[in-house]
Amino acid sequence: MTGNNALFYNFFHTFGKAVKTADGSLCKIEGHGTVVLNELIALKNVHFVPNLACNLISVSKLSIDLHCSVIFNDLDYTLQALNSKKMISKASLQNGLYILLTSPKTEISKSFTALGKVDTVMLRHFCLGHPSFQYLAKLFLALFINKKLNFFSCKVFSLAKHTKSSYFPSTYKPSYPFALIHSDIWSPSWVKNADNCKWFITFINDHNKITWTYLLKDKSETAGVFAQFYNMVLTQFGSKIQLFKSDNGSEFFARSIGEFFKEKGIVQLSSFVGTPQQNGIAERKNKHLFQVTRSLLFTTNVPKYLWGGSLINCHIFNQPDA
Template identity: 40%
Template sequence: MKHLIPDLFSGFKDSDFTCDTCILAKSHRVPYPLSTNKCTTPFTLIHSDVWGPSPITAPSGVRWFVTFIDDCTRMTWLYLLKNKNEVFSCFQSFHKQMKTQFNAQIQILRSDNGGEFVNHDFQTYFQQHGIIHETTCPQTPQQNGVAERKNRHLLETARALLIGAHVPRHHWDDAIVTAVHLINRMPSGVLTFKTPLQVLAQHRPLPSVLVLTPRIFGCVAFVHLHKNQRSKLDPCALRCVFVGYATHQKGYRCYHPPTQRTYVTLDVTFLESELFFHDPSSNSTLQGRYEVKSRIGATWKIKKFSFVQK
């Protein structure tokens, strides 16, 4: 109308034509601006979010996890949870670890309004340590976008690890911890294609436990058995599946399905070209085929042994 009859609208402003009916009929969400602000000092701002419950409970009983992401370096720390009420104790542990390992003071924690963050224990702890707790507006998860996107990235990576290696889904906790380990060592566009670990190393010396050669998730791993773990005629190694990296030890985590035992060690021989679990969609049910030669009299016979995945 303004373009059809300009003289009719002369002397009026757009704000003069607002009415309650139009607002009630056409109200919509305000476009959320893309934030390019990023802290220049590590641990000034920490983003956090909780994921769960998982539809499958891990053998350890965990169904949830909470992430803490540093805004400056995008380094991610993840804690597995059996219940959501463990978030507070996990943050206390994370806070103390940052002070001890990196001599850093957390100034701001940003999260949603979930009850695991907005409670008396958290508020008391924030007041005691001078930490500001920033929460999102109701129904506005975009304000905690760093943590939300990180959780999505972690789940996509963990899902790819499980599917690509044909690892059973109840090992999702191993996959998600491995995903954090790998993403902390992958280049990021937000960091001008540096890795979070490289950016953190520019500001703080790194503990040696953070430096470990990556391996292919789900591959065959032969764990060395020490002399006190075997007799003189027993094999010197145990055939296991590689499921990740130790959190507080400098070693690889290898799982032995027959005994349901996890070994943490550096004495591992990897066969990264061979996956431990077979493809369930394939026609073959063989996990592996080995040939053993035995001599009877003057002739050699070859026996073939097939191993079926249970």
């Protein structure tokens, strides 16, 4: 028990509890928490009693919590760990009471202790196989006194988790809508929709990420669907497509769509083989569309062949961006 709330490492308020002192009077308990005395002693469930003039520690509870033995002498007693036999702390006899010795309180010792704790935390982190610092804080509470978890970082573990270099984002930003279109075809569904379509293709406006989706019965329809999309953009928005970016799928390099690109003056861009990240905008959009389509099917409990009807209603995704 303690009457000094400044000693608590963490504190929780308590209501309706009291403790009886030696003279038989009741003292109100206003909270409890953890008090850290040094790097080896952290007292849990310490009661905060405002009327208490001194700090009291139960020797039996101390020995159980710390898993240590208490050796009494005529002038002091020693706390010794049962497993390692290491001395944890000492208490000296003063005016008939044992005063537990804690860490020095000078500013110089505090600064060196803080540096020592940082080194100790990182040493424990290395020896235990680089666990998270949140986990270490639960195991070694005393090492994280007055330290924020985001203060610690491990560059070695970040490097060990690294699998590949990240792709740099494109620096090209179109100045007006439809200057750059991203496109990708989703792989065939094992369930055909009501119109016997197994694929879908997306056209994404890079300027604002608005998306148009078309269902395909076969990949050979790619050229015709893009021509339909091109005419819609030209008629409804009065804009012309300048750049068309996709992966290196054969459907995007067929003679029919290549001739259309030449006729309209569209520059075709494609990703390298085995690098879908270069077409990441369209890849992520297709994944998002597929996930939300499945969610709609699961929610409405309709037959799977109706997936096409859920997919083409992509206006529900365009509204937040618009």
